[in-house]
Amino acid sequence: MSAAVAMTVKGVRKSFGGLVAVNDVSFTLGAGEVLGIVGPNGAGKSTLFDLVSGVQPRDSGSVEVFGEAVSGLPAHRIARLGLARTFQKLRPLAGLSVTDNVMVGAYCQTRSKARARAIAAECVEAVGLTHKADDHADRLSTGQRKRLEVARALATGPRVLLLDEITAGVDPAGVPLLVELIKKLAGTDLSIVIIEHRMRVILDVSDRLLAMHLGAVIAEGNPTEVMRDPVVVERYLGRSYADR
Numbered sequence: 642m643s644a645a646v647a648m649t650v651k652g653v654r655k656s657f658g659g660l661v662a663v664n665d666v667s668f669t670l671g672a673g674e675v676l677g678i679v680g681p682n683g684a685g686k687s688t689l690f691d692l693v694s695g696v697q698p699r700d701s702g703s704v705e706v707f708g709e710a711v712s713g714l715p716a717h718r719i720a721r722l723g724l725a726r727t728f729q730k731l732r733p734l735a736g737l738s739v740t741d742n743v744m745v746g747a748y749c750q751t752r753s754k755a756r757a758r759a760i761a762a763e764c765v766e767a768v769g770l771t772h773k774a775d776d777h778a779d780r781l782s783t784g785q786r787k788r789l790e791v792a793r794a795l796a797t798g799p800r801v802l803l804l805d806e807i808t809a810g811v812d813p814a815g816v817p818l819l820v821e822l823i824k825k826l827a828g829t830d831l832s833i834v835i836i837e838h839r840m841r842v843i844l845d846v847s848d849r850l851l852a853m854h855l856g857a858v859i860a861e862g863n864p865t866e867v868m869r870d871p872v873v874v875e876r877y878l879g880r881s882y883a884d885r
């Protein structure tokens with residue numbers, strides 16, 4: 642892993658009325674690194690992704706991608722700077738084919754329909770969905786839809802990829818395929834932040850781990866050490882570790 646920094650998040654904060662969903666969160670993502678984010682439901686993980694990717698405005702704080710400030714930019718401009726994300730709640734364009742869904746992402750990089758189609762074909766292949774390329778998105782299984790989300794994000798040409806619970810709701814038999822996909826992506830030039838509840842998956846894919854609770858970072862560092870941190874065990878793992 643190189644020492645270059647892919648993304649810097651500083652003092653990011655968001656409240657909804659009286660609830661502070663994300664409270665002064667800071668972290669860096671090294672180039673080529675996979676940073677895992679864990680935390681109980683409601684810890685603020687998805688909101689943090691929203692704030693970083695420009696889906697929601699921040700109350701305060703800054704985000705830089707490869708040294709360029711993304712503060713105040715709308716989501717599509719942030720995507721052009723090389724930041725892409727998937728969403729926990731899947732939202733494929735149901736009436737469109739897999740290829741057409743992925744082309745929507747590709748238009749971030751090009752205005753040419755032919756080029757968008759070529760980019761989409763590459764990304765559909767990268768996630769192992771070529772055999773479904775012409776199928777309507779609403780005919781895919783949950784695991785296949787998750788892979789479609791990843792393909793659509795890849796089609797924007799990212800350097801930093803945020804993956805929000807891509808194994809959630811997926812049949813256990815489909816999880817190894819997604820883990821394989823994450824590892825394949827991690828082996829490219831991409832720098833990745835991944836939110837994940839499945840402990841085996843997060844420990845398998847992450848170079849570093851950040852644990853959140855009530856909007857704040859409560860531990861950060863080596864994945865195994867973070868998962869053994871007494872505060873993390875008490876606030877997160879203690880409750881429901883047994884059934885994960």
Ligand SMILES: Nc1ncnc2c1ncn2[C@@H]1O[C@H](COP(=O)(O)OP(=O)(O)OP(=O)(O)O)[C@@H](O)[C@H]1O
Nearest residue numbers: 657660662680681682683684685686687688689729
């Ligand atoms: N648009 C919103 N309006 C009001 N409250 C919100 C909104 N979005 C999130 N919240 C609240 O902010 C807190 C953080 O939510 P968030 O979805 O970021 O947590 P999370 O860690 O991603 O949880 P999960 O693991 O369940 O996805 C929660 O208490 C949630 O109810």
